[in-house]
Amino acid sequence: MKALVKAAVVTLGGLVLRRFLLPSGRHGPWQQAPLTRREPRWHVVTVNPARDELTPDSPLPEPLAGLGDAVDVRIRRAAGDRGIELAVRLRDGAQSPVTAGARRLAGRDPNQAIRAALREAKQLLETGEVLHPDFPPTTQPTVVNKPLQMATRQGRREGRL
Amino acid sequence: MKALLWQGVNELSVGEVPDPTMRNEQDAIIRVRKTVTCGSDLHLLGGYIPFMERGDVLGHEFLGEVVEVGPQVRKHKVGDRVVVCSFVSCGRCWYCQQQQYSLCDNGNTNPAITENVWGFAPGGCYGYSHALGGFAGSHAEYIRVPYADQGAFTVPDGVSDERALFASDAAPTGWMGADLGGVKAGDVVAVWGAGGVGQMAARAAVLLGAERVIIIDRFANRLQMAEKYLGVEALNYQTQDVGSELLERSGGRGPDVCIEAVGMESHSTGPQYLYDQVKQQLRLESDRPIAAREAIYHCRKGGSVFLLGVYANLVDKFPLGAVMNKGLTLRGAQQHGHRYIPMLLERMARGELVTEHLATHTMPLDEAPQGYNMFKNKLDGCVRAVFEPA
Numbered sequence: 080m081k082a083l084v085k086a087a088v089v090t091l092g093g094l095v096l097r098r099f100l101l102p103s104g105r106h107g108p109w110q111q112a113p114l115t116r117r118e119p120r121w122h123v124v125t126v127n128p129a130r131d132e133l134t135p136d137s138p139l140p141e142p143l144a145g146l147g148d149a150v151d152v153r154i155r156r157a158a159g160d161r162g163i164e165l166a167v168r169l170r171d172g173a174q175s176p177v178t179a180g181a182r183r184l185a186g187r188d189p190n191q192a193i194r195a196a197l198r199e200a201k202q203l204l205e206t207g208e209v210l211h212p213d214f215p216p217t218t219q220p221t222v223v224n225k226p227l228q229m230a231t232r233q234g235r236r237e238g239r240l
Numbered sequence: 241m242k243a244l245l246w247q248g249v250n251e252l253s254v255g256e257v258p259d260p261t262m263r264n265e266q267d268a269i270i271r272v273r274k275t276v277t278c279g280s281d282l283h284l285l286g287g288y289i290p291f292m293e294r295g296d297v298l299g300h301e302f303l304g305e306v307v308e309v310g311p312q313v314r315k316h317k318v319g320d321r322v323v324v325c326s327f328v329s330c331g332r333c334w335y336c337q338q339q340q341y342s343l344c345d346n347g348n349t350n351p352a353i354t355e356n357v358w359g360f361a362p363g364g365c366y367g368y369s370h371a372l373g374g375f376a377g378s379h380a381e382y383i384r385v386p387y388a389d390q391g392a393f394t395v396p397d398g399v400s401d402e403r404a405l406f407a408s409d410a411a412p413t414g415w416m417g418a419d420l421g422g423v424k425a426g427d428v429v430a431v432w433g434a435g436g437v438g439q440m441a442a443r444a445a446v447l448l449g450a451e452r453v454i455i456i457d458r459f460a461n462r463l464q465m466a467e468k469y470l471g472v473e474a475l476n477y478q479t480q481d482v483g484s485e486l487l488e489r490s491g492g493r494g495p496d497v498c499i500e501a502v503g504m505e506s507h508s509t510g511p512q513y514l515y516d517q518v519k520q521q522l523r524l525e526s527d528r529p530i531a532a533r534e535a536i537y538h539c540r541k542g543g544s545v546f547l548l549g550v551y552a553n554l555v556d557k558f559p560l561g562a563v564m565n566k567g568l569t570l571r572g573a574q575q576h577g578h579r580y581i582p583m584l585l586e587r588m589a590r591g592e593l594v595t596e597h598l599a600t601h602t603m604p605l606d607e608a609p610q611g612y613n614m615f616k617n618k619l620d621g622c623v624r625a626v627f628e629p630a
C-alpha cells in the first residue's frame with residue numbers, strides 16, 4: 080500500500096507551486112491579512128494522518144501537482160490531531176460571478192478541477208486509491224434520467240469543500 | 241447476470257445486466273447467496289428519494305461467497321463466506337477512525353449530491369441511489385464490494401446463512417440505536433416500529449440491560465413475533481393508547497430511551513396522517529415524521545431519542561419545543577455497521593441474537609418483484625423477503 084501511495088505522489092521538480100507552512104491565523108487559509116472581496120476562495124480538505132509519510136513537507140499527490148502553477152497550495156497540521164489541512168486556490172482566477180456561473184455550466188470552471196483534485200488527493204493519501212464508481216453501469220439513459228445523470232457527473236466534482 | 245431492477249416509481253423487474261467488474265485494487269466480487277428486502281428500499285421504490293435511475297439494481301443487505309479479490313485485499317480470499325455491511329466505508333478516514341463508519345469521507349463516489357442537500361456527504365451504500373454513490377445493489381447474482389477488507393466480514397462456521405444475513409444491516413442498525421441512544425441497565429426503552437430494524441433495536445436494548453422494552457406497531461403478527469423471539473413487551477397503537485400505556489409501564493416517568501425505527505413513510509390513526517400525506521404528495525414536505533414526533537413527545541425529561549428511520553429531507557410540525565424544554569438528546573445516523581458486526585456475529589454464534597424469524601418469505605430472485613409487493617404491503621405476514629439468486 081505504501082508503495083502505491085509513493086507511486087501516486089510525484090516530486091515537485093520543476094513545478095512552481097507556492098507552498099507555505101503556516102501556523103494559524105484569522106483568515107482563510109491561515110493568513111493574517113484581511114480577505115479582500117476579489118480574491119479567489121480557498122478550497123480546503125483535511126487528510127487523516129494515518130500514513131506516516133504524510134507531513135507538511137511531503138511531495139504533493141499527483142492530482143494536486145497536476146494543477147501546476149495555476150494554483151497556490153498551502154499545507155498545515157490541523158489542530159487536535161486531525162491530520163493535515165490541504166488548501167488550494169486559483170492563483171489569479173478572480174472572476175465575476177457571471178463568468179464563473181457560465182463556466183460552471185459548461186463544466187469548465189477551474190474551481191471544479193480544484194475540488195476534484197483535492198478530493199482525489201485526500202483519497203490517495205488516506206486509502207491509496209481513488210474510489211471509482213461501478214462499471215459498466217446497469218442503467219439505461221432515459222429522458223427522465225438525464226438531469227440526474229448530469230447531477231451525478233457534477234457530483235463527482237462539485238459540492239461543498 | 242440476473243438482477244432486480246428499479247424501473248420507475250413502484251415498478252420493479254428482473255432483468256439481465258452486465259456482470260460487475262473490479263474497479264479498485266481493494267475490491268472484491270461476491271457471489272450473492274442471500275439478499276434481503278429492507279424498509280429503506282421502500283423509500284426508493286415509492287420515489288421518496290429521487291435519485292434512482294431506470295435500471296439501478298436494488299438491495300444492500302446480503303451474504304455471499306468471495307469469487308475474486310483485488311491485489312490489495314488482505315483479509316479475504318476466494319471461497320470465504322462473508323456478510324457485507326450495507327454501508328461503504330474506507331476504514332481510514334477520520335470518521336472511520338472515530339467508528340462513525342457511515343459518515344466515511346471516501347465511500348461515496350458522488351458526494352456533491354448529498355453535500356448540496358445536507359451540507360456534507362455521508363459514505364456510500366449499495367443499491368441506494370446515486371445520492372449514496374450509485375453502487376449496484378445486491379439483488380443480483382454478483383456484486384462488487386469496494387474496500388473489501390473493511391466492509392466484508394467472514395461468517396463464523398457455527399452461524400447459518402439465514403441468521404448471519406441480518407448482520408449486514410438490520411441487526412447492526414438496531415444495535416446502534418440502542419447503543420448510541422445510550423441504553424443502560426434498568427432503563428425503560430420504547431421502540432417505534434416492529435419491522436426488522438425495530439425488532440433488532442428492541443433485542444439490543446434487552447441485551448444492553450434495559451429493564452423493560454416496549455415495541456410499538458399496529459401489525460399483530462410483528463408484535464407477536466417480538467414477544468416470542470425477543471423477550472419484549474408489545475403495544476398496538478391501533479387498539480391501545482400509546483401515551484397512557486407508556487406512562488403506566490414506566491412508573492409515570494416516560495421511557496428513558498425512545499428509538500424510532502419507522503422512517504419517513506410513517507403511518508398514523510390520527511388526523512395528522514392525512515395532513516402529512518397531503519403535504520408529502522404536494523412536495524411541501526418530503527417526509528412524514530409521525531413516529532418521530534411521538535417518540536419526542538413521549539420521551540421522559542432529559543431522555544434520549546434515536547432516529548433509526550430514514551428521512552430524506554424536510555419535515556413539518558416538528559416538536560422542537562419538546563426537544564428543547566425537556567432537555568432531550570436527539571440523535572440519528574445511518575448504521576455504523578463495521579463497529580458492531582464482529583460482535584454481533586459472535587452473539588449470533590452464542591445464540592443470544594436470533595434473526596432468522598425475520599425471514600418470513602424466501603424465494604428465488606426471479607420472484608423478487610412479488611416479494612417486494614408482499615413486503616411493502618405487509619401481505620401474508622411478510623416481515624422480510626429473502627431472495628436467493630443461485
Ligand SMILES: NC(=O)c1ccc[n+]([C@@H]2O[C@H](COP(=O)([O-])OP(=O)(O)OC[C@H]3O[C@@H](n4cnc5c(N)ncnc54)[C@H](O)[C@@H]3O)[C@@H](O)[C@H]2O)c1
Pocket residue numbers: 278279280281282283409410413432433434435436437438456457458459462477501502503504505506507508530531547548549550573574575576623
Ligand atoms: N439508520 C439506518 O442505517 C437504517 C438501516 C436500515 C433501515 N433503516 C430505516 O429503518 C426504518 C424501518 O426499517 P424496517 O426495515 O424495519 O421497515 P419496515 O417497513 O419493515 O417496518 C416499519 C414498521 O413501522 C411500523 N409503523 C409505521 N408507522 C408507525 C407508527 N406511527 N408507530 C409505530 N410503528 C409504525 C410499520 O407498521 C412497520 O411494521 C426505515 O425507515 C428504514 O429506512 C435505517
Ligand SMILES: [Zn+2]
Pocket residue numbers: 278279280281300301326409410
Ligand atoms: Zn437497510
Ligand SMILES: [Zn+2]
Pocket residue numbers: 329330331332333334335336343344345346347
Ligand atoms: Zn472512511
